[in-house]
Amino acid sequence: AADVIKGDPVAVLNRSLLGACMRGRENSLGDFVTDAFRWATGSDVAMTNSSSLRKGFRVFPGEPRTLREGDFKNMTPFQNRLVTGVVTGDQLMTILEGDAVHFVNQVSGVRYTMDAQKLRGQRVVHARIDGKPVVADQTYILTHNAYCARPENMRTYLHLEPGHTRWKKTPLLDYEALIRYARQLKMIDYPTEGEGRIRYLP
Numbered sequence: 001a002a003d004v005i006k007g008d009p010v011a012v013l014n015r016s017l018l019g020a021c022m023r024g025r026e027n028s029l030g031d032f033v034t035d036a037f038r039w040a041t042g043s044d045v046a047m048t049n050s051s052s053l054r055k056g057f058r059v060f061p062g063e064p065r066t067l068r069e070g071d072f073k074n075m076t077p078f079q080n081r082l083v084t085g086v087v088t089g090d091q092l093m094t095i096l097e098g099d100a101v102h103f104v105n106q107v108s109g110v111r112y113t114m115d116a117q118k119l120r121g122q123r124v125v126h127a128r129i130d131g132k133p134v135v136a137d138q139t140y141i142l143t144h145n146a147y148c149a150r151p152e153n154m155r156t157y158l159h160l161e162p163g164h165t166r167w168k169k170t171p172l173l174d175y176e177a178l179i180r181y182a183r184q185l186k187m188i189d190y191p192t193e194g195e196g197r198i199r200y201l202p
Helices: 002-006 028-042 069-075 089-101 153-157 175-186
Strands: 009-013 045-049 064-067 079-089 105-108 108-115 124-129 139-143 167-173 198-200
Touching: 002 009, 002 069, 002 139, 002 153, 009 045, 009 069, 009 175, 028 045, 028 079, 028 139, 028 167, 064 069, 079 089, 079 175, 089 124, 089 139, 105 108, 167 175
Parallel strands: 045 139, 108 198
Antiparallel strands: 009 064, 045 105, 079 139, 079 167, 108 124
């Protein structure tokens, strides 16, 4: 009966997918979720707030488990719609600089290194999209969830002033993107501690 409630099988989880209790840093659940968002929308970069990730799954070595539709709904249970917006490289760096002070966002499509010892505004040492340095006046497509993109939430979750980014709603809810991405992966296999998308200098 429990399997019926959870819905159809979607994918096999090979390693633990964790992150619901690891909000202050990159984690495997955040990597998977943001990868799904970026894949589903075809954007350059995808982000989501760590606090939206509510359930991870633990597996033991050599004992993969099958995840069903309901499991993905539990990962991101708020059913936020995905939105895309055009941001400049300068705006993107503002988001990352904000996260260097107060970490909020899991990321996909961008890799960056931060040095917490530097002055505010200089803590992101470098950031790359598709292997290339972020260019201040270049535009990029960013996917996020609609809740964080609300004008009243922009400063908190994106460290940006509202009104400078126009967001376009997509047809997808967060968990729908996860299910679609997982179906095409078939096997979900992320390093449990994250892939090193966000690096910290000592």
